[in-house]
Amino acid sequence: MPAKVGIPRSLSYYQLFPLWKTFFEEMGAELVVSGPTTKKILDDGVKCCVDEACLPVKLFHGHVADIKDRVDYLFIPRLTSISKGEYICPKFGGLPDMVRTSLHGLPEIISTEINLRKNKRNSLKAAMEIGHYFTDKDSQIKSAYKKAVGCYNLVKDNFEKGYIPDFIRPGKTAETKSLEKDRNLNIALVGHTYNIYDSFVNMNIWRKLENKNANIITIEMVDEKAINRNARQLPKKIFWNYGRKAVGSAMHLLNEKNLDGVIYVMSFGCGIDSFVCDLVERRIRRTTDLPFIVITLDEHSGEAGLDTRLEAFIDMVRWRCTDKK
Amino acid sequence: MKLTFPHLGNAYIAVKALLDELGVDYIIPPFNNKKALEIGIKNSPEFACLPLKINIGNIIQAYREGADTVLITGGCGPCRFGYYCEMEREILQDAGYDIGFITIDAPRGISLKEYFSQLLKITNGINIYKIAKAVKNTTEIAILVDQLEKLTFKMRSIEACRGDTDSVYRDFQQEIRLINGAQSIKKYISQTSQKLTNIRCNTGIKPLKVGIVGEIYTTIDSYTSFNLDARLGNMGVEVDRSVTVSNWVVEHMLKKVFHLPRDLKYAEAAKPYLGAMIGGHAQETIGNSIMYSQKGYDGIVQIYPLTCMPEIVAQSILPAVENDYGIPVLTLIIDEMTGEAGYLTRLEAFVDLLNKRREMAASDR
Numbered sequence: 001m002p003a004k005v006g007i008p009r010s011l012s013y014y015q016l017f018p019l020w021k022t023f024f025e026e027m028g029a030e031l032v033v034s035g036p037t038t039k040k041i042l043d044d045g046v047k048c049c050v051d052e053a054c055l056p057v058k059l060f061h062g063h064v065a066d067i068k069d070r071v072d073y074l075f076i077p078r079l080t081s082i083s084k085g086e087y088i089c090p091k092f093g094g095l096p097d098m099v100r101t102s103l104h105g106l107p108e109i110i111s112t113e114i115n116l117r118k119n120k121r122n123s124l125k126a127a128m129e130i131g132h133y134f135t136d137k138d139s140q141i142k143s144a145y146k147k148a149v150g151c152y153n154l155v156k157d158n159f160e161k162g163y164i165p166d167f168i169r170p171g172k173t174a175e176t177k178s179l180e181k182d183r184n185l186n187i188a189l190v191g192h193t194y195n196i197y198d199s200f201v202n203m204n205i206w207r208k209l210e211n212k213n214a215n216i217i218t219i220e221m222v223d224e225k226a227i228n229r230n231a232r233q234l235p236k237k238i239f240w241n242y243g244r245k246a247v248g249s250a251m252h253l254l255n256e257k258n259l260d261g262v263i264y265v266m267s268f269g270c271g272i273d274s275f276v277c278d279l280v281e282r283r284i285r286r287t288t289d290l291p292f293i294v295i296t297l298d299e300h301s302g303e304a305g306l307d308t309r310l311e312a313f314i315d316m317v318r319w320r321c322t323d324k325k
Numbered sequence: 326m327k328l329t330f331p332h333l334g335n336a337y338i339a340v341k342a343l344l345d346e347l348g349v350d351y352i353i354p355p356f357n358n359k360k361a362l363e364i365g366i367k368n369s370p371e372f373a374c375l376p377l378k379i380n381i382g383n384i385i386q387a388y389r390e391g392a393d394t395v396l397i398t399g400g401c402g403p404c405r406f407g408y409y410c411e412m413e414r415e416i417l418q419d420a421g422y423d424i425g426f427i428t429i430d431a432p433r434g435i436s437l438k439e440y441f442s443q444l445l446k447i448t449n450g451i452n453i454y455k456i457a458k459a460v461k462n463t464t465e466i467a468i469l470v471d472q473l474e475k476l477t478f479k480m481r482s483i484e485a486c487r488g489d490t491d492s493v494y495r496d497f498q499q500e501i502r503l504i505n506g507a508q509s510i511k512k513y514i515s516q517t518s519q520k521l522t523n524i525r526c527n528t529g530i531k532p533l534k535v536g537i538v539g540e541i542y543t544t545i546d547s548y549t550s551f552n553l554d555a556r557l558g559n560m561g562v563e564v565d566r567s568v569t570v571s572n573w574v575v576e577h578m579l580k581k582v583f584h585l586p587r588d589l590k591y592a593e594a595a596k597p598y599l600g601a602m603i604g605g606h607a608q609e610t611i612g613n614s615i616m617y618s619q620k621g622y623d624g625i626v627q628i629y630p631l632t633c634m635p636e637i638v639a640q641s642i643l644p645a646v647e648n649d650y651g652i653p654v655l656t657l658i659i660d661e662m663t664g665e666a667g668y669l670t671r672l673e674a675f676v677d678l679l680n681k682r683r684e685m686a687a688s689d690r
Contacts, residue, residue, distance in 0.1 A: 050641040052631070052658065078601055087403030093603035094638030101598070101645040113601055236411045236428075239402035266372075271405050271634040274372035275412055282415055 002030040003134060006071030006107070008063030009034045011056055011092065012079055014193035017167050019152040020075065023127065026144030027134040032071050034063040037200035041066055046299055048102045054267045055201065055298050056194050057091050057098070064099055064106075073133065074099075074109045077126070081117035086241045089272055123149075159220045168197040170206040185214040185317060186258045190246055190280065191265030192273070193220065195297060202265060203303045205295075205310070209263075212314045217259075222249035243276045250280045254288055261291040261317040268298035291317050326350065328427075329392035331380035332357050334545030335474065335498075336570045339467040340396075342507045346459035353502060354387040357548035361386055366661055368420050370412075375549060375630035375660055376542040377409055381416055388424055398578075399430030404605040404635055462507035464579065467571035469514045473497075474554075476521050478565060481558025482532035485525040491555060493520050530561075533624070533679050536617030537566040538610040540629035540636050543659050544568055550628055551665055553657075553672075557626075560676050565622075567591070567613045568606055591616065598642050605635030611642055618652040623679045625652055626672075631660035653678060 005024050007013060013020075013033075024031055034041070037059060045062025068074060076099055079092040091098070096111035110133060114126045124145060131141030155165045187209060195201055196218055209216055219227075227248030231238065238244045253259050262284060266273035277294060284292050293313045295306065328351040330340055337353050344351045355361065361382030368385070369378045384395055400407025410428040417424055481490045497517045504513050535557055543549050544566050554564045580587050591612025592602070599611045614625045627643060629636035640656050647654045655675045657668065 050637060052637045052640060057637075080601060080603070085401075087604065090403050090604040090607065090634040091638055093403070093601060094599060094607065094635075094642075097599045098638055098641045101642050111600075234411070235414075236399070236408070239407060269372065269632040271372075271374070271632055274370050274374075274632065275405060275408055278370040278373070278412070279415065282419055286419075 002028055003073060004032050004071040005029045005110075006032045006034070006064075006067040006074045008060055008067065008074075008076070009036065010060040010063040010198075011095070011194050012077075014168050014197050016082075016152070018155040018165065019148050021148075021167075022151040023130075023144050023148035024075075026147055027131060027141070029073075029134055032067055034066040037063070037198055039200075042200070042299060049098075050102070052269070053091070053098075054269045056192070056267055056270075057095075058299065059194075059198075059201065060095065061099060061102055064103060068103065068106055071107055074107055075130075076109050076111055077130075078111050078113040078115075080113055080115040081241070082114065083116060083241050084120060085117060085237065086239055086244065087117065088241055156220075160223050162221055168193070170197055170199045170204075184321065185212070185260045185314070186217060187214045187317070188217045188250070188253050188259060188262045189265065190219060190250055190262060192242060192267070192270075195265045195267060201297060202295075203301065203306050205263075205265070205306070208307065208310055209314070212310075214314065217253065219245050219249045222252055226252045238276075238279075240272050240276070243272055243279075246276050247279050247283070251283055254284060254290070259290065260321060261313065262293075263313070264292070264294045266294060266296055268296050291320065326394050326425075327352060327392045328394050328396050329354055329384065329387035330396045331383040332546065333542060334547065334570060335470050336467070336545075338470050338501055338510065339463050339570065339574070341502075342466045342510050343459055343463040345505050345510075346462055346507050347456065352387045352390050352392040354383040354390075354392075356498075357383070357546060362661060368416050372632060373412070374405060374633055376406070376546075377412060378661065379546075379549065380409065380413060384413065384417065384424065385422065388422055392424070394425040394427060396427050396429070399428045401430075402604060406605070459507075460579075464571065464574055466507060466510055466514070467574050469511060471569040471571045473514055473518050473521070474569075475565070476518055478554055478558060479563055480521050480524050480526070481555065482561055482563035483526045483530060485527050487559060489524045490521065490558070493517065493524070532561055532563040533676065533683065534563050534565070534622045535624045535626055535679070536613060536622045537564055537626050537628065538568070538613050538617075539606070539627045539639075540633050541568050541573060541606055543628045543630050545570060549630070549659055550657075551659075551663075551668055553626070553628060556669070556672060557676070560673070562676060562679075565617070567616075568609055594619075598645055599638070603635055603638060605633065607635035607639040610636065610639040611646060614643060614646050614652070614654065615650060618646070618650040622652065623683060624675065625654045626657060626675070627654060628657045628659065631658050653682070 007020055021031060041062035042059060044065040045058040045060065048065065049058040049061040064074065076096045078096055079088050081087050096109055100106065100109065110130055112126050112129045114123065116122050127145040128138065128141055131144065135141065159165060189196055199206065206216060227245055230251035231244045231248035234247065238247060250262065264277050264280060266277055281292060284290055291313065293309065295309070328344060328349055332354060341353060357379055362379055364385050365378030365380070365382035368381050395413070397410050397413065399410050410426060414426050477490050477494050484490050501510065501513060504510055537544050537553065547555065557564050576587050591609050594615040595608045595612035599608055602608055610627060617625060627640060643654050655671065
């Protein structure tokens with residue numbers, strides 16, 4: 001019987017799942033992914049996690065609780081860095097330790113450190129370590145690794161062209177997106193993937209915006225080369241992977257003529273968002289008069305409040321568009 | 326050019342010595358105060374951590390007194406502190422303050438020579454030998470100041486007349502601002518430490534011992550911690566904290582620059598609970614808590630500013646340490662809304678608990 005590997009549908013899932021999926025399937029393991037976020041998962045997470053943690057980290061605990069009794073291994077890698085010279089977030093680095101002390105009755109955790117900050121080759125090293133849980137054949141791990149990376153890159157490239165991958169596509173959203181001329185509103189939705197693509201957390205922001213006929217552009221749909229070109233203009237390199245992408249893509253989109261407004265989604269108490277959101281906002285305010293709104297999410301967020309703010313924001317954007325014409 | 330720099334506990338004494346030696350004109354911002362915090366809150370992003378807000382307040386207050394350039398250290402993450410220099414520059418630029426920045430970053434991809442040429446920018450061409458000497462003096466002073474502080478921790482818990490230590494130390498903090506030159510500063514520090522040792526003490530008492538761990542700014546800075554070490558001291562508790570300014574200068578700056586092996590005892594101790602460096606002082610917090618309990622301390626106080634990412638990880642792990650080592654841990658989280666009375670109540674209750682535990686342990690024997 002194949003070993004069951006549990007992957008919480010949370011945090012890195014929204015970015016790296018194609019990589020994990022291909023790799024573990026090639027290793028002959030059976031994947032168990034926790035269900036889409038529900039009120040119960042949220043409540044479970046809030047109950048066992050420290051109060052001060054941000055909403056996504058609490059949710060992660062809830063997702064772990066959801067699958068922990070159904071799997072042989074929990075896959076919670078220590079994600080220190082996934083790109084050269086950049087970190088993710090201190091909480092990602094300490095995630096396996098947090099889960100281990102906050103939840104009880106856990107199966108074995110695969111908590112291999114993935115740290116590409118100094119050397120990109122470390123990813124193969126990490127893959128070998130993870131692979132050895134399932135097989136002794138180095139060649140099998142290597143080929144699984146190659147296949148997984150290939151699959152991940154394909155998904156990522158397609159995403160940049162506007163194809164939203166199935167594993168995170170929110171609800172009825174169309175498969176492809178791009179800055180469109182014929183749609184009347186183009187809205188940039190900036191934020192961490194685990195906030196933007198989790199419809200429970202963001203209270204269906206995609207559906208809400210699309211019902212108002214808005215076309216949504218996210219960071220993942222911006223060409224990485226353009227992101228890097230723009231991010232390089234900052235006097236000091238941003239040392240967070242997400243920070244570079246958010247600021248770089250915001251700067252890139254600002255230069256596009258068709259953009260009508262920017263919505264920044266952040267979680268309450270997010271250390272990185274507190275700086276990155278401010279950097280993005282300053283750049284928008286300095287160079288343009290684009291409407292900009294910050295939506296802060298936590299476990300107490302009320303949907304009615306979000307609706308009111310979104311409606312007001314979209315109304316304002318629309319008035320500006322008609323005035324310009 | 327008139328330099329200024331944000332406060333970090335007593336670091337101003339060491340920085341002052343450095344700038345004196347280099348012959349640079351500077352202004353020390355007023356000690357951290359309510360006004361500085363208010364200015365900071367007004368100008369900073371809402372969810373930024375407290376040290377950034379106070380830094381902004383420091384810089385603007387110094388600017389109003391005539392400073393035109395800020396000297397600040399950088400970093401490479403993942404803790405937010407590494408990006409403070411840029412955030413502060415952006416905030417002050419948009420708020421309309423015409424003020425320059427000189428950032429001392431841990432060298433990354435540049436040689437030692439280039440590193441020192443950055444320092445040379447502020448020194449109007451003094452030679453490298455003189456700079457090296459100034460750096461040496463500064464480090465020594467940072468160490469001396471930390472030793473002096475440690476002495477106050479000890480004296481406060483055993484002084485016969487409450488307040489003696491505080492009054493000597495308060496005088497020291499006021500006077501030292503007016504003393505120039507590394508040699509005179511060193512001399513004044515040793516005079517003060519003599520005065521402290523001369524304080525009349527109760528003999529034969531064994532004070533409670535509490536280790537302070539947490540994020541560096543809030544542990545070191547007495548304004549943001551509501552005078553945590555003095556408060557505990559005046560309740561008759563001897564405190565200690567491993568994270569200090571000199572430790573940071575030696576371990577994080579000098580040893581990195583010269584590629585020397587670092588003292589990683591805390592990391593070794595923390596390993597079963599937190600297996601990797603995740604930024605900030607999370608590993609120190611866990612490791613030092615374990616080491617304190619092994620040394621027979623009665624309790625641990627963790628203190629950090631709201632939303633501090635590394636310390637949240639540490640906080641969620643500390644209950645395991647508390648359990649395994651049987652040592653009580655109190656976590657205090659500080660932000661601009663923290664009320665002093667609530668804070669004090671919790672501290673007093675914690676000390677009561679420690680006293681009770683000691684009594685019970687004694688009667689069990």
